Amino acid sequence: MSKTETNTAVVRRFYDEVVNGGDVTPVDELMTPDYTMHGGSLGEIVGLPAFKAFFAANGQGAFTGMRLEVRRIIAQDDEVFVLFTNSGTNTGPFMDLPPTGRHAQWNGTALYRFEDGRIAESTYVEDLFDLLLQLGVTRLPAA
Numbered sequence: 644m645s646k647t648e649t650n651t652a653v654v655r656r657f658y659d660e661v662v663n664g665g666d667v668t669p670v671d672e673l674m675t676p677d678y679t680m681h682g683g684s685l686g687e688i689v690g691l692p693a694f695k696a697f698f699a700a701n702g703q704g705a706f707t708g709m710r711l712e713v714r715r716i717i718a719q720d721d722e723v724f725v726l727f728t729n730s731g732t733n734t735g736p737f738m739d740l741p742p743t744g745r746h747a748q749w750n751g752t753a754l755y756r757f758e759d760g761r762i763a764e765s766t767y768v769e770d771l772f773d774l775l776l777q778l779g780v781t782r783l784p785a786a
Contacts, residue, residue, distance in 0.1 A: 706731030
């Protein structure tokens with residue numbers, strides 16, 4: 644298996660086991676200890692302990708039945724780009740807004756950078772405007 648195929652398999656495993664499976668245990672094997680996540684509106688997370696804490700908090704958080712579906716993967720050398728669709732029902736607070744009980748589906752992208760066969764860095768961009776419209780948000784709360 645080529646490096647590109649191996650890296651793509653790691654990303655798919657991350658989605659299957661961690662994101663959709665809800666098991667944070669595999670990140671020790673899939674990511675470097677100093678893994679950095681650039682999450683756009685979610686901020687930046689550095690290191691596996693911080694990522695695990697973030698994932699645990701969000702796994703119990705704003706959306707139940709959340710599911711990420713891979714639409715397309717483009718990979719080259721040590722980079723893997725993913726186009727995905729996320730979906731779930733808003734049952735908890737999200738961006739300081741009360742839960743709406745509405746189901747939503749929104750698109751996003753992720754770029755993963757690898758070091759020695761493990762994810763070292765990721766950058767996520769999601770269409771939060773579309774998500775907020777689906778939740779019925781027409782005005783954001785004052786800061």
